[in-house]
Each structure stands twice: as structure tokens, then as C-alpha cells.
Amino acid sequence: MPRPPLLRRPAAQGEIHGDIHGQVQPDPTEGPGAAWPGHPKGSAAYRKILAGLAFAGVATFAQLYSTQAVLPMMTADLQVTAAEAALTISLATIGLALTVLPWSFLADRIGRVRAMLWGISAATALGLLVPLASSFPMLLGLRMLEGMALGGIPAIAIAYLNEEVNKAHAALAAGTYVAGTTLGGLAGRLLAGFVGELWGWRAAALAVSILAAVAAALFVVLVPQARGFTAAAASGFRGALRTLAGHSRNPRLLALYVQAFLLMGGFVAVYNYLGFRLSGEPFSLPATVISLIFLAYLSGTVSSRWAGGLTERFGRRTVLIAGTVLMVAGLALTLTQLLGLIMAGLLLFTAGFFAAHSVGAGWTGVIATTDRAQAASLYNLAYYLGSSVIGWAGGLVFQSLGWTALALTVIGLAGTTAVITAVVHPARPSAEAPAGAGN
Numbered sequence: 001m002p003r004p005p006l007l008r009r010p011a012a013q014g015e016i017h018g019d020i021h022g023q024v025q026p027d028p029t030e031g032p033g034a035a036w037p038g039h040p041k042g043s044a045a046y047r048k049i050l051a052g053l054a055f056a057g058v059a060t061f062a063q064l065y066s067t068q069a070v071l072p073m074m075t076a077d078l079q080v081t082a083a084e085a086a087l088t089i090s091l092a093t094i095g096l097a098l099t100v101l102p103w104s105f106l107a108d109r110i111g112r113v114r115a116m117l118w119g120i121s122a123a124t125a126l127g128l129l130v131p132l133a134s135s136f137p138m139l140l141g142l143r144m145l146e147g148m149a150l151g152g153i154p155a156i157a158i159a160y161l162n163e164e165v166n167k168a169h170a171a172l173a174a175g176t177y178v179a180g181t182t183l184g185g186l187a188g189r190l191l192a193g194f195v196g197e198l199w200g201w202r203a204a205a206l207a208v209s210i211l212a213a214v215a216a217a218l219f220v221v222l223v224p225q226a227r228g229f230t231a232a233a234a235s236g237f238r239g240a241l242r243t244l245a246g247h248s249r250n251p252r253l254l255a256l257y258v259q260a261f262l263l264m265g266g267f268v269a270v271y272n273y274l275g276f277r278l279s280g281e282p283f284s285l286p287a288t289v290i291s292l293i294f295l296a297y298l299s300g301t302v303s304s305r306w307a308g309g310l311t312e313r314f315g316r317r318t319v320l321i322a323g324t325v326l327m328v329a330g331l332a333l334t335l336t337q338l339l340g341l342i343m344a345g346l347l348l349f350t351a352g353f354f355a356a357h358s359v360g361a362g363w364t365g366v367i368a369t370t371d372r373a374q375a376a377s378l379y380n381l382a383y384y385l386g387s388s389v390i391g392w393a394g395g396l397v398f399q400s401l402g403w404t405a406l407a408l409t410v411i412g413l414a415g416t417t418a419v420i421t422a423v424v425h426p427a428r429p430s431a432e433a434p435a436g437a438g439n
Helices: 044-064 066-078 087-110 112-132 136-150 154-164 167-199 201-222 236-248 251-279 287-314 316-333 339-367 372-401 403-424
Strands: none
Touching: 044 066, 044 087, 044 112, 044 136, 044 154, 044 167, 044 201, 066 087, 066 136, 066 167, 066 201, 066 251, 066 287, 087 112, 087 136, 087 154, 087 251, 087 372, 112 136, 112 154, 112 201, 154 167, 154 339, 154 372, 167 201, 167 287, 167 339, 251 287, 251 316, 251 339, 251 372, 251 403, 287 316, 287 339, 316 339, 316 403, 339 372, 372 403
């Protein structure tokens, strides 16, 4: 007589199943081969994902750009030029750019959350060594290593979002994540500016690293285990090259990569050297007051999340171009000699940049239907190369020709981006994700 089948307790809604090795498996109640639909907006897991990634953004971007607020102090203390001091940012972002792709392939093997945890932990440890640097070359080396460790966060975070969040809300989730990164960048710069004014740039670097360590711990506590992740089989070096070449041949992805390079490069150049302009005549502002310019990041916190919602009504293409136009309008106001207009222009410039960036970063995961981590990594590669190259080269323009020349250069970069976006991305793509992830 055949044995009756074993009775199993039905899995609860949203329950995670694992094998004996701890590998997360799809919930069997969803049916064999059923695709994981992602956590819906408003669910507890959705909120934990956004909160956890927000703290990851704080840990990452507080450290990456912390020296930007104390560049004038570093030039005086280390006896270097403005462009040389800016290398503490450019080399960190170069390090990040060099490692986003290796980190993405590692994350395909070990999981998104584990890879992000490794990156944040290594970066925080290196950040604690930065104040101990005994020479300028050693400082630059530590900053580059710190950036290489941070390469494990930005692209992986977007890939994690696209796998874990319901596709109808992916754009809004990406915008919320970018909003968290703006808060991280703001917190690091403000903290560094105030502590640096009191005790010097070394104390500022230590304070930011402690902040990053706290944020990293909160990320570990909050972020839920992945459900949409499936470990990829090792494809080898040739397979990796085929994946990257496939993304690079997609004109719509390529346009987003060019946008990331040009806009981020111009954005970092403006923030790198505006402090030098305000510390000189006719403004002669002290370092503590200059550090307050980074409060303009709050406009980016609002606009990046707002842009995510606007894409559901007007489409990604329209919102991205609008953000770029807002950057140009804001930067034009900084050409005046009136401090109030300069600050208003900086608010508009920052809001426009983060609106465009949040749309571009999230769009890569929609256009790339496979190997999303690598598509997002290429976006971040272009993004941080722009930060490194244009952010440093902008100093040469500023030192030689002044603020007006630098501002006009960045306006030209933004205008080029708007034209490329309008030409390459059709107004109404025929094949696009469902409502909420449109053009």
C-alpha cells in the first residue's frame, strides 16, 4: 500500500525558505518557476529596504566627499594647490570607478547584501586611518583605497532595489534611495566643515568615519534578506566582457552613461571650487559659513524623490531633461556677484542634478532586462569617472580663467546632455516597463 504524501504546513505570506546551505529559495506557494514580484510599496519589507539603503548611502557618501568641505584648510595645512587638494576627492572617486564592475560580479556570486556589507566595513576601517596619514601621498593612497572599498555600494544598491521592489514602484524607490545618498553627502560635508573649523581637517575626517560606522551598523540591522536574488554561474573573463559589451552597444544605456559622466563631473567641479570663490574677494566668507553651502543638498533630497514620482506622470525622458534644464538655470544665477542669488542658483542647480541622476540611475535597471548589476555598474563607472576627471580638470579652468569660465563650461556639459537625451530616447518608447516605469 503506497505511503501517503507528507503533509506540510502552508508557508505564511512572504515567508522565506532556505536550503541547508542557507541559500534563499523562492516561496513554494508561489508556484514552480513563478517570478518574484517584489515587495509592494507600503509593506514593512519595502520600508526596511529603503531605510537600510538610506543608511548605506549615508555611510558611503559621507566618507566619499567628506574632504570637499575642508579643501581650503587642506591647501593651507599641506601647502598644496586647490587642484591638488581636490585630488583627495578625485582619487577616491577613481578608486570607486575602478571597482564598481568587480564588485558587481562578486555580488552576483555572494549576494547583494553581503557584498555591500563587505564594502562598507572595509571603507569605514580605511577611513579611520585617513587622519593618521603622515604625508600627502599617503593621504591620497588611503583615499583611493577607501573609494575602492565604497565601489561595493552604489551599483549593487540599485540592482538590489530592482530585484526586491515591485517594478511598478521601482522608479520611486530609486528616487528615495538617491535622496538618502544626498543626506549622506550633506551630513559628511557639514560635519567635516564644523569639526574642521574647530580642530582641523584630520579631526573632521575622524568624525565622518565614526558617523559612517554608525550608519553601516544601522544598514546591517534594517536591510532584509534578498528574495529576488539568484546566484549567477561564473561566466569567466570572456563572459564578463560579452556582458559589458552588450550593454555598451545599447544606445539608450550608452546615452545614460554619457549623461552620468558629464553631469556628475560638472556637479562635483561646481562644489569643489565654489568654496574657493566664496573664501576670496569680494565675499571673504569663513570656512564654517562656506560649509553651509552644502545645505543646498537638501533640495536634492527633495527633488530626487519628487522626480521618482513625476516619472509616473510624465515619463523618465521628460523629467530627466527638465532636471538638466534646471541645472543650467541655477548655474546661470551663480554668475552674479550677489550672494543671495548665488545661493538660490545653487539650490536650483543641486535640485536639477539630483532629479536627473535619480532618473538615470533607476532607468538602467529598466532598460537592461538581464545583468542589471553590470548595467548599473557601468552607469556608476561613468558617473565617478566624470567626478574624477571633470571634477579635477574644472580646477584648472577655475585657477586659470575664473568662476565664469568654469560655470559656462558646466552649462555646456549640461546642454550637451539634454540634447543627447532628447535624441536617443524616443518620446514614447514602444517597449517599456509598466505604468510608473515609462519613458
